[in-house]
Amino acid sequence: MPELLNTQSRHRALRAGLVLSLAALGTIAASPPAAAQDVNATVFRVDYPSLLPLSRLDLPSDDRGFAGARLATDDNRTTGQFMGHTYDTKEITVAPEDALAAFQKLMDAGERLVVVIAGTEDLIAMADAAPDDAILFNASSGDITLRSAECRANILHIAPSDAMRTDAVAQFLVWKRWTDWFLIEGSNPEDTALADAYRASARKFGAQITEDRVFEDTGGSRVSDSGHVLVQRQIPVFTQDAADHDVVVAADASDVFDEYLPYHLWDAAPVAGSAGLRPLTWAPTHESWGATQMQRRFEELAGRAMTDLDYQTWLALRVVGEAVTRTTSADPATLRDYILSPDFNLAAFKGVPVTFRDWNGQLRQPILLSNGRMTVSVSPQEGFLHEVSPLDTLGLDRPESDCTAFEGGN
Amino acid sequence: MLRAILLSTVALATPAFANNVFVSNEKGNSVTVLDSETWEVITEFPAGNRPRGITIAPDGSKLYVCASDDDLVRVFDAKTFEELPSLPSGPDPELFVLHPSGNPLYIANEDDNMVTVVDTETRQVLAEIPVGIEPEGMAISPDASVVINTSETTNMAHFIDTETFEIVNNVLVDQRPRYAEYTSDGSKLYVSAEIGGTVSVIDNAAETPSIIKKITFEVPGVLSEWLQPVGVKVTKDGSRVFVALGPANRVAVIDGETDEVIEYLLVGQRVWQLAFTPDEKYLVTTNGNSNDVSIIDVESLEVIKSVQVGQQPWGVVVAPDS
Numbered sequence: 037m038p039e040l041l042n043t044q045s046r047h048r049a050l051r052a053g054l055v056l057s058l059a060a061l062g063t064i065a066a067s068p069p070a071a072a073q074d075v076n077a078t079v080f081r082v083d084y085p086s087l088l089p090l091s092r093l094d095l096p097s098d099d100r101g102f103a104g105a106r107l108a109t110d111d112n113r114t115t116g117q118f119m120g121h122t123y124d125t126k127e128i129t130v131a132p133e134d135a136l137a138a139f140q141k142l143m144d145a146g147e148r149l150v151v152v153i154a155g156t157e158d159l160i161a162m163a164d165a166a167p168d169d170a171i172l173f174n175a176s177s178g179d180i181t182l183r184s185a186e187c188r189a190n191i192l193h194i195a196p197s198d199a200m201r202t203d204a205v206a207q208f209l210v211w212k213r214w215t216d217w218f219l220i221e222g223s224n225p226e227d228t229a230l231a232d233a234y235r236a237s238a239r240k241f242g243a244q245i246t247e248d249r250v251f252e253d254t255g256g257s258r259v260s261d262s263g264h265v266l267v268q269r270q271i272p273v274f275t276q277d278a279a280d281h282d283v284v285v286a287a288d289a290s291d292v293f294d295e296y297l298p299y300h301l302w303d304a305a306p307v308a309g310s311a312g313l314r315p316l317t318w319a320p321t322h323e324s325w326g327a328t329q330m331q332r333r334f335e336e337l338a339g340r341a342m343t344d345l346d347y348q349t350w351l352a353l354r355v356v357g358e359a360v361t362r363t364t365s366a367d368p369a370t371l372r373d374y375i376l377s378p379d380f381n382l383a384a385f386k387g388v389p390v391t392f393r394d395w396n397g398q399l400r401q402p403i404l405l406s407n408g409r410m411t412v413s414v415s416p417q418e419g420f421l422h423e424v425s426p427l428d429t430l431g432l433d434r435p436e437s438d439c440t441a442f443e444g445g446n
Numbered sequence: 447m448l449r450a451i452l453l454s455t456v457a458l459a460t461p462a463f464a465n466n467v468f469v470s471n472e473k474g475n476s477v478t479v480l481d482s483e484t485w486e487v488i489t490e491f492p493a494g495n496r497p498r499g500i501t502i503a504p505d506g507s508k509l510y511v512c513a514s515d516d517d518l519v520r521v522f523d524a525k526t527f528e529e530l531p532s533l534p535s536g537p538d539p540e541l542f543v544l545h546p547s548g549n550p551l552y553i554a555n556e557d558d559n560m561v562t563v564v565d566t567e568t569r570q571v572l573a574e575i576p577v578g579i580e581p582e583g584m585a586i587s588p589d590a591s592v593v594i595n596t597s598e599t600t601n602m603a604h605f606i607d608t609e610t611f612e613i614v615n616n617v618l619v620d621q622r623p624r625y626a627e628y629t630s631d632g633s634k635l636y637v638s639a640e641i642g643g644t645v646s647v648i649d650n651a652a653e654t655p656s657i658i659k660k661i662t663f664e665v666p667g668v669l670s671e672w673l674q675p676v677g678v679k680v681t682k683d684g685s686r687v688f689v690a691l692g693p694a695n696r697v698a699v700i701d702g703e704t705d706e707v708i709e710y711l712l713v714g715q716r717v718w719q720l721a722f723t724p725d726e727k728y729l730v731t732t733n734g735n736s737n738d739v740s741i742i743d744v745e746s747l748e749v750i751k752s753v754q755v756g757q758q759p760w761g762v763v764v765a766p767d768s
Contacts, residue, residue: 111600114578114600115579115597115599115600115602118600326598326622329580332538333557361618362618381621381642382621383599383622383640387641387693388641388671389641389643389671426669
C-alpha cells in the first residue's frame with residue numbers, strides 16, 4: 037500500500053544568539069498585500085524492483101528525488117514569505133501494482149500538482165486518469181515517445197528526453213571531430229530505445245556508426261569479489277576486431293555492462309554515453325553558474341551529494357514556485373498557461389534561463405557532460421545554431437515531434 | 447592603439463592623484479594593488495580564502511574583503527596592507543556595502559538567506575535580517591535610510607529600513623539579480639539580473655518603489671544568452687550607467703537620462719565588477735576568466751589598457767583621494 041512518508045513542515049531555523057533576530061513573518065508586515073495562496077504539491081515515486089547498480093557511487097538513497105523536492109519547497113517558502121504564499125509538499129512512495137489506485141486517491145483528495153517519478157506506462161496511465169486541471173511533472177522518464185506521439189497535455193517534462201541527452205553527447209563528439217562511432221548497446225528494450233536515440237543523433241549531427249554490437253544481458257555480469265578478473269578478459273574479447281572508430285558509445289539504460297568498458301576495450305578509445313563521458317542534468321561536481329551554492333544547500337539538507345533525479349524534482353517544484361510568484365495564483369490552469377508562455381523563464385544554475393517548448397511540454401535545459409570527477413563540457417556546443425534557441429538543437433524540435441496535444445503544437 | 451597611448455599620456459601629464467586600486471582575486475586568495483596613475487601592479491597580498499566583495503572606508507583607512515570560505519570579513523590597513531582584526535560576517539559573505547559614514551557594514555550571506563549588519567568599530571553583529579534565497583547584491587541609499595539586498599534565487603530586491611532592520615518593500619525583478627546601484631540623488635535604483643539578461647530601473651521617488659523600465663542588451667554576433675549583466679556603476683551626475691555583461695566580455699554604456707544603451711565596450715573575459723577612480727576619469731573592470739582588469743577612459747569611452755592581476759579577479763575598489 038502507498039505510504040505517506042511525511043508532510044514536511046520544516047522551516048529553516050533562524051540563528052539564535054545575542055543578536056537581534058527578526059522573525060520572518062514580522063518583516064513582511066509592510067510589504068504590499070499580495071493575495072495569499074496555499075500551494076500544495078505531491079512528489080509521487082513508484083519504486084520498481086531493481087538490481088544494485090554497477091558502481092557503489094550510484095547506490096539509490098531512500099530519499100532519492102524527495103530530497104531535491106524538499107530543497108525546492110524550502111526555496112519556495114523563503115520566497116513565499118515575502119509574497120504571502122505558503123508551500124506544502126507531500127511525499128508518496130508506492131509499489132508499481134498500487135500506483136494507479138494511489139494516484140486516484142490523491143486526485144480524489146483534490147491534489148492537482150504532482151511531480152511523478154515513474155516509468156512511461158505508469159506515467160501515461162496516471163495522466164489519462166487525472167482530471168483536466170491536474171498537472172503532472174515528469175521528473176524521471178526520458179522516453180522520447182512521451183514528447184511525441186504519446187504526449188499528454190497534462191504532462192510537463194522536467195527530465196530531458198533521451199534524445200536531448202544523446203544529442204548533447206553527439207554534439208560534443210562531433211565538435212571533437214570524433215565522428216566514427218563504435219556503438220555498444222544492451223539487449224533489453226530500453227537499451228535498444230537508447231541505442232536508437234544515439235543512431236538518430238549520429239544522423240542529425242553527421243557522425244557514422246562504423247560498428248554496432250549488442251552486449252547480451254545474461255544476468256550474471258555484475259562484478260563481485262574477483263569479478264574484475266573476468267571483466268578484464270571478457271570486454272577486450274567482446275570488442276575485438278571492430279571497424280575503425282574514434283570513440284565507443286555505450287547505450288546501456290539497464291546498467292549491465294557500461295562501467296566495464298573504459299580501459300577494457302580492445303582498441304584504445306574514449307567511452308561516452310552510459311559510461312565515461314555521461315550526459316547529466318546535474319552532477320555533484322558541477323560548480324559553474326552559482327551551482328556551488330546549490331550543492332552546499334542540498335548537502336546541508338540531505339547529508340549526501342545531489343543527483344540528477346534530485347535536480348529534476350527540485351526543478352519541477354521551482355517551476356511551480358516561479359509560476360506562483362509571477363502570477364500570484366495557485367490555480368493549475370493559470371500556472372500551466374504561464375509556464376508554457378514566452379514570459380516564463382527560470383534560473384537553474386545552468387548559465388542560461390530554462391524555458392518550455394510549447395509544442396510538447398518539454399523543459400529546455402543545457403546538459404552537462406561529466407566524467408564523474410569534473411564537468412568536461414556542457415551542450416549545446418558552440419556552433420550548433422538554431423533559429424529559436426541553441427537549446428532547441430537538443431532533442432525533438434517542433435517539426436520532429438508528433439505531439440498535437442499542446443496549443444503550440446503542430 | 448596609438449590613440450590609446452596618446453590618451454594615457456595626456457592623462458599622465460595632467461596633475462592627478464595616484465590612487466591605489468584594490469582587486470580581489472577569488473581563486474588566487476589575494477588582493478592585487480594597482481597604481482591608478484601608472485596602472486602598474488604595486489603588490490599582491492594574501493586576503494583569506496575566496497575573497498570576493500571588496501570595499502574601503504570613506505576616509506581610505508581600512509580595506510574590507512569578504513573572505514567567503516573563511517566566513518568572515520578580513521580587514522587590512524589600506525596604506526600598509528597589514529592585516530587588522532577581522533569582522534564577523536555570518537556564513538559565506540559575498541558582497542557588502544558600507545554605511546556612508548563608514549559604519550556599520552551590511553553583508554549578504556549567500557549560503558544562509560541573511561543580511562548581517564556589523565559594527566566596524568566594536569566588531570559586534572548588530573542584526574541578522576532574513577531575506578530571500580542566495581542574497582548577493584547590496585546597496586545603500588545616499589541618505590542611508592534604506593539598504594538594498596538582492597536575492598538571486600528569490601529574484602527580489604529587498605528594501606531594508608536601516609533604523610528598524612525590517613524589510614519595508616520587496617520588488618520582484620528578473621532572474622538572478624546580482625547587483626544594485628543607486629543614483630547619487632537616490633531617485634533611481636538599478637538592479638542587474640544575470641540570467642534574466644536585464645537591468646531593472648526602479649523609481650524611488652514614488653511612495654512605493656516600482657520598476658519603470660527594463661534595460662535589455664543586444665550585441666551583433668553574441669548569443670543573447672551570453673549577455674549577462676552583473677556589476678553596475680553610475681556616474682555621480684547620473685549621466686552614464688556602466689553595466690558589466692559577464693561572459694559577453696562587454697561593458698554596456700547607458701545614457702542615464704533615457705536609460706538606453708549607447709555603446710558596448712570590449713573588455714577582458716567574464717567581466718564581473720566595476721569601480722570608478724574618485725575623479726571618474728577611469729572605470730576599472732575585473733575580468734575573471736582572463737585574469738586581468740580593463741581600464742576604460744570614461745570621457746572618450748575607450749578601453750585604454752588591460753593589466754594582469756591575480757587568479758580570477760572578482761571585485762574592485764579604488765581608494766578615495768587622500
